[in-house]
Amino acid sequence: MKSLVLKLLTGGLAVASGCHAAADKTTTTPTAARPATSPASSPPPQLPADAPVGAVPFTGYHRYRGTVGGQPVTVELTIDSAREKPAQLSCAGFYGYDRHAAGGLVLSAPRPYQPRQPLVLTETDAAHANQPTGRWQAVQAAGPTLTGTWRSPAGRQLPFSLHEDYTDGQGQLMAVRYEVVYTEATVPCRPEREADETKAAYRARIADSPHGYSQPFLHLLGSDTLRPSLQALQCPVPAERRQQIRKAAREDDGCTLHTASLHVDYNAYGLLAWSEYW
Template identity: 50%
Template sequence: MSSKFCKNHLVPLAGRVIAGLLALSGCQPNTTPKAEVATAQKRVAALPARPVAAVVAAPSFVGYHRYRGTVGTQPVILELLVDASQNFGSKGLRCEGKYFYERRTGGDLVLKAPAPYRPGQPLHLLEDPTGTWQATQPLGPVLSGTWTSRAGRRLPFALREDYQDAVRYETLTHAARGPACSPEYREYAAWRPFAELTQEFLHLLGPDTLRPALRRLQCPPPARRRARTRAAARQLDCADAARSIGQSFNAYGLLAIKEGEYVNEYNGSRPHAEDRARLYDLRAGRWLTLAELLRPEADSLRLLEQLVSRHLVNNQDTNLEAQGRPDFYWQPGDSTIVALPRSGVGFTSQGLVLLYEPGEVSYGPAGPVEVYLSYPELLPLLRPASPVARMLRERGLWRDGQKQ
């Protein structure tokens, strides 16, 4: 995925948790006492964090920024991205992001500025359709202000930029031209008679560039990035291709990476896309497999496949209306068990996301299918000593009564 938060099917997670957030905010008073604001600010000040000098950005504060703090009394992790975007054309920068409640499994909630981002102006964000965020200061290492629900309920928020057990990064883009199209295809590519590739790389910033455990994540130096992009472009056959990379979870010592590839061939065939999800243990410095996250019992994988199959049969949590296919149906055929997807399993603040490419399951309309499995229903299958179980314990979401 690119660093764009709405890209690669991350946004549909938000719609399924709006009701939960409304219920949470409905229990709060209509006013915000000064003592509550002071308490929230003290709580943020007590959070462990790297020195502010390590995270100060350019005056415009562009790029990716990660915050920890509270909304009311609830701890949250919030991520924002400031960059150029077609959202506002040539009028200015966009500011978008997401956040989640650390002690809850409601999922990510999407944030965006309603107008081009203007450095130096107090930050204002929409949390559609739940409420608004109004900071008392411009975007910077510290943010505080008021969250207001659509019904008018108000909660103080206090945040501080923090990369503890996470990474700070940027996405670098390189483009290269491939071979010229053969004569029979040029009529389909009159506007671009050659192949072209746009490739994204994850570039770690600040102290993370020196951490040994993160060496496998860091992209190659500029010359090697350009050479790799040119070599990949030469393999294209009259097509426009894009390879993206980004993250869906960046906290508690875990980094969930999602890589995508989109290819539009000029020979008239339909464009196609593929995604691959991986999970990196920031503390151990290695990629994790699904098998080592599950209990060692022989039937753990089988039980996970059965859980996925039940979701498909019941159309549970596949968010099909958000995917534009409310008429989705699954045809189990001779088997009621669906194997796990080839492209891997993605991790979010809420649980697992399984991406099934066309052909992996039988369904009506063409296109990929996403299946969401929440952490509460996965607890019986997770290995207690796994990094994911560790993350759930640190968030207070692991139940001690789980099977050992």
């Protein structure tokens, strides 16, 4: 099941911060501007309950402004649990030149991503994913500032310099910082015992029948999170999140481990939209 949520963050992105579980409503994402997207966040069952995706240094969504060869660019990176291997991290994103309306180029780090090593990114065109158009070699690991050299397949080199920035360069907030927080809960599964089933067989069957929920919450980051007017958008504290998920697990009389993934579809111009998949 897919649920898509769109929030109009009135007065600019800075005024809406908090933690959200996707609601049961569907709407459309504006198409007038290219969205600031991030890869889907896969549910990580290996992580402890209530563990944030940003459990290691500098993970989550990050937006940069700066230059490549003196030309202004905007870069977006998401460092998250890899969809195929949730115990590992992946780093991927997009970038585009601010003075050109053409679509952005795709960025990705080698797998598995090494968060404490100098950042290396392969650049490709979205329409030709197997044909690299450039390589980014930073002198430092991913962080608030990135500097290094961009190289073309033909060997051309350009310096790049980036700094984390969520504005348009003139004070207007363009995107919101966020992280994904997962809360998990498992409860005993107690199906009915079959008529000809021994106690030992029954115990073995229920031991192999995990029952519970793994639920992602979208946590928007910012200095406005404590404003009283934003209470409706605030993320529950960890204990309340665990209670909420345990309640859902107890009310479901099946023997199923429900997991969800979350994908941010649009993050720009006062709008934030995300999808949740069950």
